[in-house]
Amino acid sequence: MTTAGNRQLLLARHPEGRIRDEDFRLVDAPLAPLADGQVQVRTIYLSIDPTMRVWLHPTDNYLPMIQPGEVFRGIGIGVVEATRHPGFAVGALVQGLFGCQQRVLSDGSDLLALPDIAPLPVTAHFSLLGHIGMTAYCGLVKVGAAKAGETLLVSGAAGAVGALVGQIGRILGCRVVGVAGGTEKCRYLTEVLGFDAAVDYRAADFDAALAAACPKGIDVYFDNVGGRTLELALGLMNDFGRIVCCGMISTYDDYDVPGPRNLVQVVLKRLRMQGFVILDPEHDPKEAYAHLLQWAGEGRLQHRAHVVDGLERVPDAINMLLDGRNQGKLMVRLSEEPTVA
Amino acid sequence: MTTAGNRQLLLARHPEGRIRDEDFRLVDAPLAPLADGQVQVRTIYLSIDPTMRVWLHPTDNYLPMIQPGEVFRGIGIGVVEATRHPGFAVGALVQGLFGCQQRVLSDGSDLLALPDIAPLPVTAHFSLLGHIGMTAYCGLVKVGAAKAGETLLVSGAAGAVGALVGQIGRILGCRVVGVAGGTEKCRYLTEVLGFDAAVDYRAADFDAALAAACPKGIDVYFDNVGGRTLELALGLMNDFGRIVCCGMISTYDDYDVPGPRNLVQVVLKRLRMQGFVILDPEHDPKEAYAHLLQWAGEGRLQHRAHVVDGLERVPDAINMLLDGRNQGKLMVRLSEEPTVA
Numbered sequence: 186m187t188t189a190g191n192r193q194l195l196l197a198r199h200p201e202g203r204i205r206d207e208d209f210r211l212v213d214a215p216l217a218p219l220a221d222g223q224v225q226v227r228t229i230y231l232s233i234d235p236t237m238r239v240w241l242h243p244t245d246n247y248l249p250m251i252q253p254g255e256v257f258r259g260i261g262i263g264v265v266e267a268t269r270h271p272g273f274a275v276g277a278l279v280q281g282l283f284g285c286q287q288r289v290l291s292d293g294s295d296l297l298a299l300p301d302i303a304p305l306p307v308t309a310h311f312s313l314l315g316h317i318g319m320t321a322y323c324g325l326v327k328v329g330a331a332k333a334g335e336t337l338l339v340s341g342a343a344g345a346v347g348a349l350v351g352q353i354g355r356i357l358g359c360r361v362v363g364v365a366g367g368t369e370k371c372r373y374l375t376e377v378l379g380f381d382a383a384v385d386y387r388a389a390d391f392d393a394a395l396a397a398a399c400p401k402g403i404d405v406y407f408d409n410v411g412g413r414t415l416e417l418a419l420g421l422m423n424d425f426g427r428i429v430c431c432g433m434i435s436t437y438d439d440y441d442v443p444g445p446r447n448l449v450q451v452v453l454k455r456l457r458m459q460g461f462v463i464l465d466p467e468h469d470p471k472e473a474y475a476h477l478l479q480w481a482g483e484g485r486l487q488h489r490a491h492v493v494d495g496l497e498r499v500p501d502a503i504n505m506l507l508d509g510r511n512q513g514k515l516m517v518r519l520s521e522e523p524t525v526a
Numbered sequence: 527m528t529t530a531g532n533r534q535l536l537l538a539r540h541p542e543g544r545i546r547d548e549d550f551r552l553v554d555a556p557l558a559p560l561a562d563g564q565v566q567v568r569t570i571y572l573s574i575d576p577t578m579r580v581w582l583h584p585t586d587n588y589l590p591m592i593q594p595g596e597v598f599r600g601i602g603i604g605v606v607e608a609t610r611h612p613g614f615a616v617g618a619l620v621q622g623l624f625g626c627q628q629r630v631l632s633d634g635s636d637l638l639a640l641p642d643i644a645p646l647p648v649t650a651h652f653s654l655l656g657h658i659g660m661t662a663y664c665g666l667v668k669v670g671a672a673k674a675g676e677t678l679l680v681s682g683a684a685g686a687v688g689a690l691v692g693q694i695g696r697i698l699g700c701r702v703v704g705v706a707g708g709t710e711k712c713r714y715l716t717e718v719l720g721f722d723a724a725v726d727y728r729a730a731d732f733d734a735a736l737a738a739a740c741p742k743g744i745d746v747y748f749d750n751v752g753g754r755t756l757e758l759a760l761g762l763m764n765d766f767g768r769i770v771c772c773g774m775i776s777t778y779d780d781y782d783v784p785g786p787r788n789l790v791q792v793v794l795k796r797l798r799m800q801g802f803v804i805l806d807p808e809h810d811p812k813e814a815y816a817h818l819l820q821w822a823g824e825g826r827l828q829h830r831a832h833v834v835d836g837l838e839r840v841p842d843a844i845n846m847l848l849d850g851r852n853q854g855k856l857m858v859r860l861s862e863e864p865t866v867a
Contacts, residue, residue, distance in 0.1 A: 239794065246794045247765070247794055247795070247796070411789065411790065415789075416785075424588070430792045432793060433789065433790045436789075440788060440790055441788075442787060443784035443785060444757075444784060444785025444786045444787060444788075444789040445785045445789070446781070446782050446783060446784055446785060447781060447782075447785075448752065448756075448774065448777075448785040449752065449777050449781055450801075451800075451801040452771045452772065452773060452802075452803070453580065453587045453588055454588070454801065455588070455800075455801045455802050455803055455806060456799075456800070456801050457799070457800045457801075458792055458797075458800070459797070459799070460791075460793040460794070460795065460798075461793075461796050462793070462794075465796060
């Protein structure tokens with residue numbers, strides 16, 4: 186039993202366009218007493234993902250709409266600080282859909298016990314080995330059916346998912362071209378992550394540079410951004426190409442933007458465009474996890490964590506993602522990791 | 527051997543926007559002497575399909591670009607009028623990619639011998655039992671994976687492909703909603719073809735009427751038109767729905783039109799949008815043919831032929847399709863069917 190309080194980030198109103206701090210409200214709520222069969226978790230990290238902007242729209246999506254007054258949704262890593270549940274010991278690390286709050290009470294059914302992955306850092310549960318890694322692996326291998334020798338284009342390539350997609354593509358034997366914003370990110374893709382080519386979507390010659398980077402066309406396009414890059418990719422796709430629709434971040438602040446002007450290419454080139462969400466039960470995580478753990482252990486998957494401190498920073502952190510201001514997997518730290526005994 | 531001439535429709539220039547007669551040229555060409563191993567075919571019907579407008583664009587598509595000065599491409603039904611080929615007898619009916627011309631010489635490798643399908647008319651080889659029927663069957667069953675109990679939306683539903691798609695959907699046990707232009711076509715869909723509902727895209731209340739006709743959402747959308755109807759369908763699709771991209775006729779005169787404003791729904795609803803062309807080798811025609819022949823024999827597939835006379839009418843006939851002025855499978859007649867002995 187503990188008397189700790191619970192700071193929470195509530196949705197105040199559904200944002201219109203760009204997120205503002207006034208769209209949220211911080212409150213100090215009391216924590217209910219721990220009931221029999223329950224476990225009390227202290228949040229350490231909250232994952233910041235582009236899909237959080239999707240959750241803020243005033244409609245049901247692949248998850249139900251969040252109502253004003255409710256705690257904003259969030260995926261967390263935490264530590265068990267009190268327990269009346271036989272399956273969870275104090276000090277254990279767990280992951281779940283905690284919501285954006287300091288503490289959460291659970292009956293354990295929605296908690297995933299995190300294995301020890303040292304020497305990988307705890308934050309790798311969010312990137313390499315968590316929903317990010319699963320999204321990259323299942324999207325590229327299962328949805329995109331990428332094969333050796335094919336040209337793979339990845340947008341949002343310096344983002345958490347995109348960076349992994351490109352590296353997995355290289356492991357599979359694809360020629361990998363990444364699209365990112367700015368010369369620094371592009372250099373990171375080729376020099377650190379081993380992409381075959383990188384193209385800066387902010388450069389004046391973006392269209393020509395993208396075409397030049399894909400001299401044999403595109404077989405698989407892993408799309409995180411939608412918009413103009415999707416339009417250009419449609420023009421460069423090879424017959425029977427696959428477009429993995431993982432996200433369309435360029436449209437998240439405002440869904441009401443015109444789509445690509447050349448969607449007819451889907452017919453003419455017999456393309457498959459397929460959306461997916463890693464939460465869906467069709468994605469068996471075991472195969473993905475085994476491969477990711479092996480490749481990470483072999484040092485073949487580079488990753489970066491970008492940590493921002495304080496629950497109040499969640500709204501701005503989402504904007505950071507939409508602006509591309511982060512470098513690496515973005516997360517907000519609410520409390521310290523437990524020190525290893 | 528024959529001394530017959532050969533009237534041909536040549537492409538004069540690639541049309542910009544709407545097709546005009548000046549984009550084509552009619553010529554009277556001599557017919558080469560029949561060589562050993564060749565067969566000479568007199569064209570009876572030319573199929574008029576929306577994809578002919580695609581063939582007129584000055585780019586390679588799923589088939590190579592047609593150059594000015596070349597005979598315009600066309601699928602024909604014809605009768606063998608001379609033969610030096612052991613596999614084809616005079617009087618036999620054949621089908622192939624004849625081109626828009628009165629006669630064609632062939633080594634037989636590109637000719638399909640047509641079986642006797644009486645009491646079905648010869649023109650059914652173009653509709654029920656030809657590329658139209660194959661497109662409808664393979665698109666709905668193989669690409670769309672339509673199942674009993676699902677809601678199927680079909681656009682261009684009074685067109686040759688759409689009318690069959692809806693009827694096959696009913697046979698499969700789907701609830702079928704068709705979109706067509708005008709009250710007369712809509713009445714044809716429900717009263718003659720047995721669609722569950724029909725919606726007029728020219729009506730002022732199209733958006734609301736479409737939503738009302740799909741109270742349980744849309745599981746499979748068979749898209750022949752693209753454009754505004756695709757945008758509305760994206761909004762009404764159920765999770766894990768399939769969009770069969772058969773054609774986007776609304777964009778064929780001018781590819782450079784904005785796409786749907788809500789393409790993000792592909793991600794949020796985990797949709798699959800897939801283009802296909804019936805010429806691709808992945809489509810095994812045997813299963814489709816067997817089902818279509820059986821259903822047609824049982825009187826479960828209604829069809830109409832819309833016949834226009836004269837090779838010079840081909841350009842305007844394509845415009846008829848784009849305008850939706852035809853009623854039933856459109857074809858141009860160049861000569862008479864042989865009388866049955």
